[in-house]
Amino acid sequence: MKEPVKSMNIHSRYVTDFGTRGKCFGCTHASGFTAEIKTTGKGSERYCKFCVTQKFPEAKAKYEKTDAKFSCPACLSKNESLRCNTKELTYDEYYVGSCCKNAGLWTYKTGKLFRQMTVQHIYEDARKDEDSAETAVENADAKVVEAKKVLENCEKTACEAAHVLDEKKKWRKTVQKRALFLANEAMKEDNSDLEDSDYEPEDGESEAAEEADEEHEFLLEKMSCKVCMEKFDDEHPEATIIPCGHKSCFHCLSSLPNKACPTCRAEFTMENVYKLY
Incomplete structure (x- = not known):
């Protein structure tokens, strides 16, 4: 708040709490502004503007707004209804008369000229505070907009990363199946000399062998073209993988009029087909 040209003191009977900057040591009343003045042999005391002008005209006073609390201006009225x-009114609330209608009337009628000037200062400060708050809101809104943009970019990046992860998973599964198939074929080739031996399987081994053969047949079935139904082997090596993860012959895929997976109908292009031979 701007410092008034004059500092009209408020009688102590309206003061409920002087605070730390409210009481003038000279006139003992509450003032809107006080300054701490160093006095000889007494340390320092706070004085209102009038007392500083009268007692310490050479002092460079730095005035601070009071933190005193006041009662309603109409509290001493003989009419209890008023x-x-x-x-707990502040200095500004006391002069504006914001606590009740009667306080507003008192503010208007008593000390009219000075109070009009004081209220005008309070109004100017209120406008500045409002402008500052409005600027703070605008800055906060701008930060919210920027944060939303960052969030949208992060969500987009997360979606793209999830898509890449799905593709990597599909490819890993495809390679894993191929590796299992090749390992199974290599195992059969390495143990081909055991087929004509006199080895008699123990109890349970025959069933395990049958299950392994069934699994092998299942893998072979999975590793066959879904168009011509030919198994992928040395005589028919044109195995290819479509982006969806299914396999077919390169020749069969090339001859399809509509490039769609024979298994799941997912569309593809020949540029995205990966050859396994």
């Missing part, structure tokens, strides 16, 4: 019994 009393609102408010006792």
Whole structure:
């Protein structure tokens, strides 16, 4: 708040709490502004503007707004119906008369000229505070907009990363199946000399062997073209993988009029087909 040209003191009977900057050591009343003045042999005391001008004209006073608390200006009225019994008014609230209608009338009628000037200062400060708050809101809104943009970019990046992860998983599964198939074929080739031996399987081994053969047949079935139904082997090596993960002959895929997976109908292009031979 701007410092008034004059600092009209408020009688102590309206003061409920002087605070630390409210009481003038000279006139003992509450003032809107006080300054701490160093005095000889007494340390320092706070004085209102009037007392500083009269007692310490050479002092360079730095005035601070009071933190005192006041009661309603109409609290001393003989008419009890006019009393609102408010006792925690600030300096600004006291002069504006914001606690009740009667306080507003008192503010208007008593000390009219000075109070109009004081209220005008309070109004100017209120406008500045409002402008500052409005600027803070605008800055906060701008940060919210920027944060939303960052969030949208992060969500987009996360979606793209999830898509890449799905593709990597599909490819890993495809390679894993191929590796299992090749390992199974290599195992059969390495143990081909055991087929004509006199080895008699123990109990349970025959069933395990049958299950392994069934699994092998299942893998062979999975590793066959879904168009011509030919198994992928040395005589028919044109195995290819479509982006969806299914396999077919390169020749069969090339001859399809509509490039769609024979298994799941997912569309593809020949540029995205990966050859396994």
